[in-house]
Every structure is written in C-alpha cells, then in structure tokens.
Amino acid sequence: MRHFVSTRNLSSKYIFLILNKAEELRLQQEKLPEQIFVANLFFEPSTRTKMSFSVAQRKLGMETLDFQMETSSVTKGETLYDTAKTCEAIGANLLVIRHQEDNWYDELTPNLSLPVINAGAGRGEHPTQCMLDLLTIYQEFGTFTNLNVVIVGDIKHSRVARSNAYALTTLGANVYFAAAPGFKDDTMNFPYISIDEAVEKCDIMMLLRIQHERHTAKQYDSTSYLVQFGLTKERESRMKDHAIILHPAPVNRGVEIDTELVECQRSRIFKQMENGVYTRMAIMIILLKEWGYHNETNPNKCKKIN
Structure with missing residues (x-):
C-alpha cells in the first residue's frame, strides 16, 4: 500500500502485518538506520495522536520537521495541497496529516512522491486509531472472529467508528452500533x-464522545x-465477565461514561494509548519500506531507492 489513509480496502493480511509488527516493536526497540524526515501537519487539535506519532518517530530515530498551523503560511492562505508540496520539495520523506476535510487525501495522494498517513480526516476516517484499537482487542482475545463489537455514541460524526467498522x-x-x-x-x-x-x-x-465541534447546536x-x-455503573454491571471497554479519547467523563469506569478493571483506554505508539511505528516502517526509503538489507543507503 502506497499510502495509509483508509481501512475500507485493507486486507486482513495487511492488517495483521501491521499488528504483528507493532507487537514486535512493543517487545523490542528498533531504530531506522537511514536519516528520515517526517512532517506532522496537524490542522485540527490533537493530544494523543500527535504526541503518539512524535514519540513513535523519536523512538525510530526520525527527524521531525516543525509545523505549527498558527505560525505557518496557512494563515496567509496557503492550502493543504501547497503545504504538502512544500514539504515534499524541501526533502520530507513522510507526511502525517490531520485535516478537517473528510476526504482531503483524494487530492493529495495522486500528486505526491512520498507516503502519506491519515491522522484524522474530518468525519471520514481515522485509520491509525483503528489499528491501535485492533491491537488492543487482539492482545485481549487473540482473534477477531465472531467477536461482538458494539460502537456506542456519536456515530454520525465519528471517523473512528467508520475506520473500525470497516476493518x-x-x-x-x-459490528453493531448504538446511538x-x-x-x-x-x-x-x-x-x-x-x-x-x-x-x-x-x-x-x-x-x-459527542463531537460537539461538528454539531450546529x-x-x-x-x-x-x-x-x-x-x-453507567449499573449498565457496566450487566456486561459479560470478559467484556472490555475501549474509548479513543478524549473522554468526557460523566457524559458517555461514568467517571469511575474510565480506569476500572474492564477499561483498556490507557492501554490503547500505549499501543498507539507501537502501531504508528509499525505503519511508518512498513510504508517507508514499501517506498524504498527503508532498506533493511542495506543500512547505509539513506535516500529513496528507485
């Protein structure tokens, strides 16, 4: 796969490639021998995803190009496309992008000669969040076959719901919804x-969570x-003994979940966050290898292999 922007057409083989690589990275640290420049272009607020990518990149030994939307040429009218092309022109090897448009990657990916990772697309998809969710489930159950997964909340405005439902x-x-x-x-x-x-x-x-920022009222x-x-605590008491609770966060305590359940025995919310580092490391390594930037057989080669 040339870019990682959607789970809609991912094969089970490719998903397991990511999950297995992530689990390998959890158990043993890896650094890229090449100098790799990555730009994290976040046009929407983020804590977990942005910091998770930053930690993942540093663990891999990547060079992160500084981008702050408030002090960038976006304030002068520069488009996402031109921002991405600028990063390409100055030597970035990888782009990680979050943007408010649902399908921003449709315009970018055919016109860039470097891999792109979707770190959140409006109400569209959030495929890297999906992968860390899947890793958390797989660590717990060792399978996905016939598991009953209920996605509960603001389905209409959730990119997390879409990516997870497809994968x-x-x-x-x-897969069931409750809303x-x-x-x-x-x-x-x-x-x-x-x-x-x-x-x-x-x-x-x-x-x-309720996506208030995407609501009109x-x-x-x-x-x-x-x-x-x-x-609620009463509803949690009726869950199966082995059932677990996931949440992509940020959690609105006392809204979609009782605050006492956020860190209860069933909760894997903070485990998800931990897994986010390993899955994002895995996705970046796999993409770079596919593009020829990361050549495991030649650790001295630092540029794209044609």
Whole structure:
C-alpha cells in the first residue's frame, strides 16, 4: 500500500502485518538506520495522536520537521495541497496529516512522491486509531472472529467508528452500533441496537464522545445523555465477565461514561494509548519500506531507492 489513509480496502493480511509488527516493536526497540524526515501537519487539535506519532518517530530515530498551523503560511492562505508540496520539495520523506476535510487525501495522494498517513480526516476516517484499537482487542482475545463489537455514541460524526467498522468486518467480527437519536448514520450498513442491548451483547464496547465541534447546536446535556445513552455503573454491571471497554479519547467523563469506569478493571483506554505508539511505528516502517526509503538489507543507503 502506497499510502495509509483508509481501512475500507485493507486486507486482513495487511492488517495483521501491521499488528504483528507493532507487537514486535512493543517487545523490542528498533531504530531506522537511514536519516528520515517526517512532517506532522496537524490542522485540527490533537493530544494523543500527535504526541503518539512524535514519540513513535523519536523512538525510530526520525527527524521531525516543525509545523505549527498558527505560525505557518496557512494563515496567509496557503492550502493543504501547497503545504504538502512544500514539504515534499524541501526533502520530507513522510507526511502525517490531520485535516478537517473528510476526504482531503483524494487530492493529495495522486500528486505526491512520498507516503502519506491519515491522522484524522474530518468525519471520514481515522485509520491509525483503528489499528491501535485492533491491537488492543487482539492482545485481549487473540482473534477477531465472531467477536461482538458494539460502537456506542456519536456515530454520525465519528471517523473512528467508520475506520473500525470497516476493518473489524474484514477481520470477521460482528459490528453493531448504538446511538442516540440524531447521532445515527444510515449511510453505513450496520445494525443498530440499544445501549441496554449493547451492554449484554458485547465482547468489546467501544465508546465515542459527542463531537460537539461538528454539531450546529448542542443536543443533550451531560447528565441526561449518560443516563439515557451512556455507560453507567449499573449498565457496566450487566456486561459479560470478559467484556472490555475501549474509548479513543478524549473522554468526557460523566457524559458517555461514568467517571469511575474510565480506569476500572474492564477499561483498556490507557492501554490503547500505549499501543498507539507501537502501531504508528509499525505503519511508518512498513510504508517507508514499501517506498524504498527503508532498506533493511542495506543500512547505509539513506535516500529513496528507485
């Protein structure tokens, strides 16, 4: 795969290539012998994804090009396309991009001669988040076949829901959605169940926050949302003994989940964050190898192999 921008067409073989490489990196550190320049172009706020990529890049020995949107030429009207082409021209080997447009990569990837990683595309997809979610599930269960995964929350505005639903289906899991009125997305062909059905059915409950920044008006207050549609302590008590809780974060405590459950025995929320470093390391290594930048048989070669 030339770029990592969507899970929609990923094969199970390619997904397991990433997961296995990530697990290998978790157990043993690896550094790239080549000098690699990477630009993290974040046009939306981020804590976990941006810091996770930064840590992953430093662990691999990469050189990170500094980009701050507020002090860049974006403030002068420069487009994402021209920002990306500038990075290419000055010698970047890899671009990691988060942008508010749903399909920003459709314009970029055919016109760039370096790999691109989607670190979040509007309401579209978030494929690297998906991979760390999958690694967390795989570490827990050792399989995806016939696992019941219920994705709960603001489905309509969630890029995490899309990427996970596509990939989990490819891997043989049973995917369900649970959402409050107004948060459903009927463009994706997955069954909806209630939150009370979800807690009893799921092996994995993947909670999502309300994407207020993508709404035109506030639809629910915190207390009523938790009681009607969130994971309360009473609902958690009805989950299967082995069932786990995931959340891409940031967590709105007391809204989609009771604050006492964020770090409960079932929760793998902070484990997901840890796994984010290894999966992003794996994705970058695999892409660089595919593009010929990372040549494991020739550690002295530092430029792209034609």
